[in-house]
Amino acid sequence: MNALLEVDRVTRRFSGLTAVNDVSFTIGESEILGLIGPNGAGKTTLVSLISGTLEPSVGGIRFQGQALTGVPAYRRARLGIGRTFQIMQPFPGLSVLDNVAVGALFGHGGASGNLASARDKARSALEFVGLGKFISQRAESLGGPGRKRLELAKALAMQPTLLLCDEVMAGLTPVEVDEVVALLRRVRDRGISVLVIEHVMKAIRELSDRLLVLHHGEKIADGKPDAVLSDTTVIEAYLGRRRS
Ligand SMILES: Nc1ncnc2c1ncn2[C@@H]1O[C@H](COP(=O)(O)OP(=O)(O)OP(=O)(O)O)[C@@H](O)[C@H]1O
Ligand SMILES: [Mg+2]
Structure with missing residues (x-):
């Protein structure tokens, strides 16, 4: 499967704070990638780096083989990168x-x-x-x-061609969450790749082909949802903290 999006060793700093730290991953054609991590982990920053509202401090992003460095957000939208906003x-x-x-x-x-x-x-x-x-x-x-x-x-x-969803299920009832899960599956069935940021764990487990976990800006896991969600590092960093 060819990668639609390639994120290569991307770092983003805000003065003293490193919001995204040396993160690499790919998204394949028609793939649903879940992106999770505690509040402030760098998820929205990563989406902004892909959609072009922010540029990386270090590293590069390619979309359909084309380097996005210096390409403004409105041109990335024309190329096929669509996003929703958390706010x-x-x-x-x-x-x-x-x-x-x-x-x-x-x-x-x-x-x-x-x-x-x-x-x-x-x-x-x-x-x-x-x-x-x-x-x-x-x-x-x-x-x-x-x-x-x-x-x-x-x-x-x-x-x-690539849809970036930043917490589109936040604040929804369980029934509404199920509806959005079904909707995003239909989006993928149309051949669109989807990156889903979500705190609703049931939805992310059902929806994602692959799951990527950020913690303090660093990628701490990337793999099949069941394996990632039972990984000790992930449980300690994320699930453990939220359950406590
Ligand atoms: N424009 C900015 N200027 C300075 N700091 C920023 C900026 N945007 C984000 N940050 C900081 O970068 C870190 C990562 O923020 P980000 O919004 O990417 O986290 P998140 O994983 O989306 O969190 P949440 O789950 O709460 O939405 C946080 O510490 C945040 O305060
Ligand atoms: Mg966010």
Whole structure:
């Protein structure tokens, strides 16, 4: 299996703090990679390094064989890297439909300024995530779970090859979590690779083909979910701490 994304010895420092420390991994075609780690482990920073809102201090990232160094975030979106944001910020004053149409306009599919075609893509992404009934409402009228789905719809309307999901299940009920798990499986079945950051362990175990664990910015495990979740280092660093 060819790697879609190759992260090679990436480090990111913020003044005195090393948020991501010498991390390497790959994501294959149509693979779901789970990314876990305690709060502050560097997960969101890693997603920002891939999507281009941050550049590494050291190391490099390749997408479909192309080095991403110096490639701005908007061009990475055009190349096929879509992401959701942990802190949801819908465009205020725009409808649910147009929030998602923005994703279509600036994404991989590149609606290239054609609003009608962007809205068509937005409509199908909203149907897909179960927000079809809310398209004409203002985005800010959606509650927390609705906003999570909106984030997903925005990223999916970009028609990404690689979808980076940053805690899209946080705050959802167990039933809603199961729905999002099913949804992300369908995304993968469309041939999209998915990186999922999640604290909901049941979901991450069910969903991930492979699991990567960060702790204090360092990769401490990378492998099959069952093996990783029973690894003593992981239990001590992460699960043990959260259970205590
Ligand atoms: N822009 C920034 N400037 C300075 N420090 C930052 C910045 N972004 C993140 N950090 C720090 O880097 C570390 C990693 O943060 P990050 O948000 O990547 O963690 P996380 O694993 O996503 O945590 P959580 O599970 O709470 O979302 C933290 O100590 C955080 O305070
Ligand atoms: Mg985070």
